[in-house]
Amino acid sequence: MTQQLDLLDIQGNVLRAYGRFRYPAARYVFFNIRDGARGRDFVAALTRRVTTAVQWGEGPDKLPAPEWTLNVAFAYQGLKELDLPRESLIGFSPEFVAGMKDRRDILGDDGPSAPEHWDPIWQRNRETREHDVHVFVSINGLMPLPKDAEPAAIHAAVLEAQVRVEAGYRWLQDQLAACQGGVVQLGGHRGDDGDLLDYQDVKAVLDNGVPTSKEHFGYTDGIGDPVFEGVPYDADRINGRGKQLDNGQWAPLAAGEFLLGHTDEALEYPPAPSPLLLSRNGTYMIYRKLHENVGTFEKYLDEHGERYQGGKELLAAKFVGRWRDNGAPIVKAWDAASKARFDAELAALEKAHDSHGADQLLSNFTYDEDMSGGRCPFSAHIRRINPRASLELTRDEQPPAKVCGGFSVSKGAFDTPGALSNRRRILRRGLPYGEVKDRSRDDGNHGIVIMMLNADINRQFEFVQQQWINYGNDFKAGNDKEILLGNHSQSEHFPSKAVLQVDPNSDEAPYILPRLPRFVETRGGDYFFVPSLTALRMIAAGTVDPT
Template identity: 55%
Template sequence: MTQNLDLTDIQGNIIKAYGAYNYQKARYLFLRIDKGDKGRKFVGAITTKVTSAVPWEKSSKDTDSAVKPQATTNIAFTFAGLKALELPMASLRGFPEDFIMGMAKRKDILGDDGPSDPQNWDNIWKEEVHAWISINGQSIDAVIKRYDWVLEQIKASDGGVTLLTGHRGDNGEDDLPYQDASVLYDATGTPTAKEHFGYTDGIGDPVFEGQINVSARVLGRGKLTREGNWEPLATGEFLLGHVDEAMEYPQTAPAPWLLALNGTYMVYRKLHENIGTFNRFLEEQSKHFSGSKEMLAAKFAGRWRDNGAPIVNAPDDESKERWDKQYAEADEAGRKKMLTDFTYNQDITGAKCPYSAHIRRINPRGSLEYGVKDAYDTPGALVNRRRILRRGLPYGEVKDATRDDGNHGIIFMALNVDIQRQFEFIQQQWINYANDFKEGNDKEVLLGNHDANNPGKVVLQVEPGSGKPPHFVSNIPRLVETRGGDYFFIPSITALKLIAAGMVDPT
């Protein structure tokens, strides 16, 4: 079934990962609404610059496309923000509990303890955040120009809106009025898809009905059928007001229909990467590992660091050389297929790609069904309800790769229609717990909330009958710490106009 979406009504960051369109820089602002009427007027002003999901023209003949802007702008609100904008109580009561509570109060579910506890977050999160504005630019100059325009709108609100401060900076600041993010560049100044641990990021984002150019991107990124084919996921897994994988409309939609339609929920998390700890841990573990250090790093993530090769298809150093040769000879379409079109059907034991690997934890690709004959209509029926769209960029600069302190990591944003069923489930049950993978309490290596008082471990299996011993990875330190975040509602452009006009009517 082909789904036709009103792309003029959907905020662009839902459909497009801006980084893939050469938007190398980003700036995120957080606001407080102090006066409802003036706040709504401010929302109306921002809405005039909000970037929609309409495709950008590739030539002057693209009559249904828009000119690609130098900078994009998008906006979202916390529950407290919608309340400050004076939405009707009947509408507010229709939002789900997880969104109403907000991220900090969900810390036990998310595993945000120890250094990740909200009391240790950046100062900005000590404030009550009401709104989020993102600016993505093809250059830092374009970002600054749009940022200055937003500041003008804040000033024009005449006390109705306050720009919150309290972001950490690269030079020890803790009171900045924005969070900057950027792609990382190689030694020649060329932008890369890397993050600070060195992994290639953003390869396997889900594809769903209604997105642009679905057929060319669905391999390995949609849902797996019993026949081994790939189909796009249901739109309602990522956009409110549309049918989901259960053939139902999401139950997390507030009233009225126009407030919810074409909107979604966003999880915003600032994740600090402990670079020194990661490098020392990898170096120490590799001394006792039978393969190379890069092979071990690939076992942690499920992909090789240099080019993102899936380790299930290149499980050791020798097979990686063959994979690289084939990759170098492939055309662009062939390369994309090699990076995404794979399953774990021939790796039930996890000997090739460990069950503790990052990409296998967040998207098991149907492998949770193994051992249950014909359990579901599709082999990934459970997995298909747990997919999330990932957005964001790295932030900060690693000035000393032997240290953890500093300000560097990933701005992680997850888009989904049901935070509890999708993002929180992945975080709680698949990253910080492993019962679904038959590995008990073993956490995912990279993102798990490993506790120094109860050191984590995982087992890297070998092929049955090989005669080789498995490799035990023990004393896993906490490699990533949460530095802040919250849950946001991204309205459609129609809903933004209703909010701005004070015309949200749940009756």
């Protein structure tokens, strides 16, 4: 790492996935500003309590991790209501100005994902001034160290984390009350049994009271988060998460892919509003509430798990590219023998408390040995959202009659192997919401709230969502979509499908997943700007001046 970022200026949620730092529960709250001056006072009060990205720990120079974190972001309308000068406002990206609802046709939010099915807060957003979402606030609760390693003690610590979220929420309500109606909290988040709540609660999925890193389908989430320049607590996590170089090494991505005001992979500053102090160390955030159709998922997996030669769990792993039990990448663990080897290696590292080794085992891999997709299918989740260097590919045996279903690395074709991936990376934050009470049903309150951070919503998030999740041409798959998140066709006559490739030198046939249903549906969200601490203070003081 050649630079160190200004951690005291960057909001903590940008650099940290809090879930990984013992924060298993959180609450997201949204506000509408009715009076600009009081709104700025509200921002000032929040800013004094905002959690930065500073390093935590014991010792003279370190700060303890807060019992609850607080982070703030704004939608475009919010910045307008806070009276940012027009000169600054026009510098924000067009997608951010338009918002997620307006971009639904790009994002493929159609059918059951269309805005008329979103939670009321998101349905009403950007329709009338009084219901526009202006401010986003997140509060994450820290789990105290459990008394012992027993599930009961761990569960008690999780409950304490939720108590801390409540404490943060009460503090937030006090700040709101002080605004005397100048700021209004927006309700309309669907909860259990159709209840409408004033906030969105999220929490790690618990197993016997112990928090896991799984979502409701049973997959381990958030392993492959990108690593970029200058983040001290990611310094030993570069392999498999940064960018792949010619010599097989890995390097951190440029900070400007994720933070405004820093140079990006194209050696320039990402487009950003002026003045520089408003944008530098800030970024864009995509908030998306995704409902998981657990009943549909279980039914489809059972049905095809019976037919699929490798069995149900391997099939589940093919959907995502990772095994459900421990997150093993299927590239490293593609059959029973290799999976057993992987499991033994992972267990040994965990037993030795080598968390770095375990982390590397899970994340440090390439597709170089799997260019044909015989292990990890081309439409599997992790291959679609981060193809690493696998798009630098060429067909084995060219003329039509000699095609054998295999691909190889097109070595040296691109100036750098990850050329087509490095500028499409996204930081992913967030936690599951709700609980699955009946695994045979879709209509419970369960899903994930995902927050994605990047410097350019259009080039990064929207591109991945449109081109790689809901379309397949870059993966030589025509219109075939990513298996798990794809907005699969609702049409009886033109159903969606996916191909699970096999080793071209084997005697097997590829397995075709027919009539793919929608496993995941959008329930709302919007685009936000996450300012730096400097920018928050300037917004609060009303001193943003681009001249």
